[in-house]
Amino acid sequence: MTTFLAIIVLILVAIAVWQMTKIFELSQVNADNSQVANDKDNKLNGYLMFAFLVFLYILMIFSMWKWGSFLLGTPASAHGEDYDNLMAISFVLIFIVQFITQALLHYFAFKYRGEEGKKAMFLAHNNKLEVIWSIIPALTLAGLILYGLYNWVSITSIDEDEDPIVIELYAQQFNWKARYAGADNVLGDANVRLIDIAKANVLGIDESDPYAQDDKITTELHLPVGKKVLFKMRSQDVLHSAYMPHFRAQMNCVPGMITQFAFTPTVTTEEMRVDDGIVEKVNTINEIRAEKRAKGMDADPYEFDYLLLCNKICGQSHYNMQMRIVVETEEEYNAWLSEQKTFAASMGKEDTKTETTEAVAQVELVSDEEAKIIGVN
Amino acid sequence: MSGHAHHKETFITKYIFSQDHKMISKQFLITGLLMGVIGIGMSLLFRMQLAWPGESFKIFEVLLGKWAPEGVMDANIYLALVTIHGTIMVFFVLTQGLSGTFSNLLIPLQIGARDMASGFMNMLSYWMFFLSSIIMVSSLFIEAGPAAAGWTIYPPLSALAAAQPGSGLGMTLWLVSMAIFIASSLMGSLNYIVTVINLRTKGMTMTRLPLTIWALFITAVIGVVSFPVLLSAALLLIMDRSFGTSFFLSDIFIGGEVLHYQGGSPVLYEHLFWFLGHPEVYIVLLPALGITSEIIATNSRKPIFGYRAMILSILGIAFLSTIVWGHHMFVSGMNPFLGSVFTFTTLLIAIPSAVKAFNYITTIWKGNLQMNPAMLFSIGLVSTFITGGLTGIILGDSTLDINVHDTYFVVAHFHLVMGISSLYGMFAGIYHWYPKMFGRMLNKNLGYLHFWITAVAAYGVFFPMHFVGLAGVPRRYYDYTNFPLFDELQDTQVVITVFAIIAGFAQLIFLYNFFRSMFYGAPATQNPWKSNTLEWTTPVEHLHGNWPGAIPEVHRWAYDYSKLREDGEYIIPGQDFVPQTVPLIDGEEDSNH
Structure with a gap:
């Protein structure tokens, strides 16, 4: 019933707008029917231009004050700090340029509003000015490009000597899985052609690959703090994107190829939960959720967790394709990982840990090949 | 003939x-x-x-x-x-x-x-x-x-x-x-x-052409260069869909079975799509900028500032627009080195864009602004073009793109810089050339109402949206209630929607004005905006062939507004504009440099 009323109201509003428009138009009994702006229009709209400038300034300041707290806050990865610095510098520049140019535009529109008989200045060009405002943006941008690319290179180049922990992120409509490489830190070969639902080999891991035996598949992503993690991403059906906003990290998962992204988590989940910004955010959220509960809606109290979200349109349940990320100390991480079942165990085989280490030497070539397929860098 | x-x-x-x-x-x-x-x-x-x-x-x-x-x-x-x-x-x-x-x-x-x-x-x-x-x-x-x-x-x-x-x-x-x-x-x-x-x-x-024509001309060139690539992408996709080829597909397991596709790559499709997709932004935007150039000059009663710089920036934007598509793909899995190259070319586009924005502002400076609805929409365009364009500095930077890619930050950015700006350009053009099209004038007061409601509501929609994006909210999500993290944004979503509904309803004012004025609008005079360009030398009543007699000859550029003789009097005494058909007077030089 309320919705029906809402619709009626909407339709009535539409009719009212139409009718008011008509009345508004008819009420203008006016000798000047040329429909070309006269001094009165120029004056009114000139003042409105000035008012609009004030509106824009208020909007900008209000937004920063009111919605500034939406920002993600303390970055949880090593490169996150550089990322946030670059972002801050860019934003400062943007706001300076925005404040100045909008002021000039709207103030001039107000100041030079037309009057009958006033003469405009004939000014066709001025090479000096034009050179100045080509060069200033060029220099500013050169700085930004250099700083940006410096960061880009350091984020995307993956130094194998650092011996990062290798984890596969596996995407499918509409969930995520993580595959840990196990003691050998090498992921076993896998291809969607090897998927065998009957045997619960859902990631298509090559059962005969010795590297694969100690791999561990999980539905939650645990990361040890302070260790570089190299993610290898796969998708089995459509494009997905592994988006980990708190870590300033994102990479698409593409069927048919392996993509990668690496970062070092620097803040554990426990530490982040007591971070000032996050505490404030969580309090606000819990107030909102308490209100929802009071209205009888389903809203449990919220506790902060890192998240992995899908950020590439992937179908009906794209909006709910998420995985919890837990960053913890190395001991906690090891303890958690040791509880997870190996691939071999889940396939019903004996734990083949010892065999694996022996086999590693023989299949070194395979891993080279895999590196080639991975390609980038 | x-x-x-x-x-x-x-x-x-x-x-x-x-x-x-x-x-x-x-x-x-x-x-x-x-x-x-x-x-x-x-x-x-x-x-x-x-x-x-x-x-x-x-x-x-x-x-x-x-x-x-x-x-x-x-x-x-x-x-x-x-x-x-x-x-x-x-x-x-x-x-x-x-x-x-x-x-x-x-x-x-x-x-x-x-x-x-x-x-x-x-x-x-x-x-x-x-x-x-x-x-x-x-x-x-x-x-x-x-x-x-x-x-x-x-x-x-x-x-x-x-x-x-x-x-x-x-x-x-x-x-x-x-x-x-x-x-x-x-x-x-x-x-x-x-x-x-x-x-x-x-x-x-060519150097006497109005900037509208330059913009429309270059837009057509970009279209001819890039649209065929989208056509081939569409054709290859049709082949993949219907004839079992594998241009874009490989190694897929869906619906419980492995599909036969092998060796294709979705990334190839992304390259083909954005090879059109990015120039498309300028196909949309350049005509709006061209229209605005013409309208701002006419209504400021001043020449467009830096005519040749404007042409050069159109050409610069057109050229650069074809080599920046990769900035849509920084996190697509393509080689990061390519990301570096595309960051470089992308940020270069800011230079001709900045030149254009500054030239518009200088054109308004010391003008005698006639606040017709077309002028308001043109000023509005410059405003949203700046606001939306500036955040391009963030999205065009491969590093910063990592965390805002595919979030509402992108949605806010491109709606302001190409959506709203181009719509404003389109509205400006309609208000300005309606008399030429229909021989009648649009009602100006309805035009003012239309502009001011739209201007406030459009910022009300897209300014807050930047912050939603910076909070890490992905686009194309049907519902955010599965993420308690985003609960605090719900009110903002409501604000955005309310403004969107206001903006949407404001367009009814325009539609009413548009269709009603066709029959009941004030009859147009031949040159209502006192403009220099040739279209205003044709009669109000449409003729097949445009001019009843010979086609007029052109003697000067299109922007001789408020041009003075040496004695301080207008070129044509008592009239602050000099149509392109008026020959240069003794000792006068064409100003098209």
């Missing part, structure tokens, strides 16, 4: 299968406006879902039928609405609706030609556009729903019927519609290029 031939015109040849550029221009405009109503209407529906997720609305039930059981919007139709909204607004409204309208109207009139180089091809271009519109709209009514893979229709989602309902017949219709659309666009563009190059009147050198 004299254009006003003595053949008898029937209703059909005059209003339907017309080969007259002015009639074709009106056909493009009205089709574009109708598509715009559909496109904007869809956005209001999905904005309502975002503000009040899972809420039941009667209007959903009425408009979406089985896609809104008991008035609650279905997740699949949400994605379809988003997809078709994007497609319609980008292609049908802002490409053919904008370019098709104003290229057709202005190119012959402003360069001094009787008509387009090929009237027949021009007519064909419109009717193919019409056909593609019909197919696109009809896809809304099929059993499994319209295409729903986003307006970029990335495979494999768009390629596999098993991936989502919209990837069946709906996607086929989308592809067929777009293939026809591209043919229409190409025929139009080729015609515009040939007309500008060959049919300029005596004295109309």
